[in-house]
Amino acid sequence: DLYGLTETSPVVTLNPFHRPKLGSIGVPVPGTDVRIVDDNWMDVPPGQPGELLVKGPQVMQGYWQRPDETAKVLRDGWLATGDIATMDEDGYLFIVDRKKDMIVVSGFNVYPNEVEEVIASHPGVKEVAVIGLPDEMGGESVHAYVVRKDPSLGAEEIRQHCKRVLTNYKVPKYVHFRDELPKSNVGKVIRKDLRDEALRERASS
Numbered sequence: 218d219l220y221g222l223t224e225t226s227p228v229v230t231l232n233p234f235h236r237p238k239l240g241s242i243g244v245p246v247p248g249t250d251v252r253i254v255d256d257n258w259m260d261v262p263p264g265q266p267g268e269l270l271v272k273g274p275q276v277m278q279g280y281w282q283r284p285d286e287t288a289k290v291l292r293d294g295w296l297a298t299g300d301i302a303t304m305d306e307d308g309y310l311f312i313v314d315r316k317k318d319m320i321v322v323s324g325f326n327v328y329p330n331e332v333e334e335v336i337a338s339h340p341g342v343k344e345v346a347v348i349g350l351p352d353e354m355g356g357e358s359v360h361a362y363v364v365r366k367d368p369s370l371g372a373e374e375i376r377q378h379c380k381r382v383l384t385n386y387k388v389p390k391y392v393h394f395r396d397e398l399p400k401s402n403v404g405k406v407i408r409k410d411l412r413d414e415a416l417r418e419r420a421s422s
Contacts, residue, residue, distance in 0.1 A: 218232045218241065218243060219231045219232065219243060220242035220312070222296075222298060224276065224290070224296055224298075225271055225273070225275045225276055225277070225296065226275045227275075228246055228275065229245065229246065229249060229251070229273070229298075230242045230243040230245050230246065230249075230251070230310055231243045231244070232244075238305075238307075241309040241311050242302075242310050242311065242312055243309060244308050244309055244310070245271075245273075248273050249271065249272070249273035250271070250272045250273060251269060251270065251271055251304075251310065252269075253265075253267040253268070253269055253270070253303065253304055254268055254270055255267050255268075256268075258270075258292070258295075263304055263305065263306060264304070264305065265303065266301050266303050266313045266326070266328070267301065267302070267303075268298065268299070268300070268301060268302075268316055269298045269300045269301070269302040269310070270296060270297055270298065271296045272295050276291075276294065277291075279291060299315060299317060300314075300315060300316065301313040301314050301316050301328065313328050313331075314328040314329060314330045314331075318348070318408055319349075320348070320357050320358075321349070321356055321357050322356060322386045323356055324356070327359055327386065327387050329346075329347040329348065329349075331383070331387065332347045332359060332361065332383065332387055332389065333345050333346065333361075335378070335379050335382045336361055336363065336375060336378070336379065336389075338378075339370070339374075339375060339378050340366070340367070341366050341370035341374075342364075342366060342370070343366040344364040344398055345363050346361075346398050346406045346408055346411055347359060347361050347389065347408075348360055348362070348411055348412045348415070349412075350419070352390070358390040358391065359387065359389045359390055359391075360389060360390070360392075360393065360415065361375065361389035361391070361392045361393070362393050362394075362398060362411060363375065363393070363394055364394075364396065364398060370394075372391075372392035372394075375389070376388055376389060376392065398411065399411055
């Protein structure tokens, strides 16, 4: 596996052929530095998730005629990728989720990918997407949108399935059943469309 962005033209990391790690995006290519930081751009300890920063010759100088957008993602040559990642003791990187998709529940970070993987492991589930929506108690709550393989599957069964694996605050507060999920041309679920749709439904009701 390898990893890159449009802003890094395009490769940042590569899984070495002689010692690859399953699930990892590998290690930085020569001449490239990476950091994993918190919201204040302070480095986090190994194994802890944070935003992946990249510095190297492949990093863009800025967005064309968009200095305001450039200032949001570039600082002292470091590019904020918008991806949440972890680094293990061997220096291998693992993508956790997109920062913009992170859900904050009572001050705790919840990564949709983790919750989706648990729900998808239930034999009665065909597809799932997890998003955060504003909660009436403040902050956000976890909402799971499920396409069923088993028509008899209920919301409480999914919640109990999650409780066996996940910490309580990561368990979906709400489970919604749908016939389909919004997807891109390549079949990837578009969480933003799901969130926008849910917010419109909430506003209209």
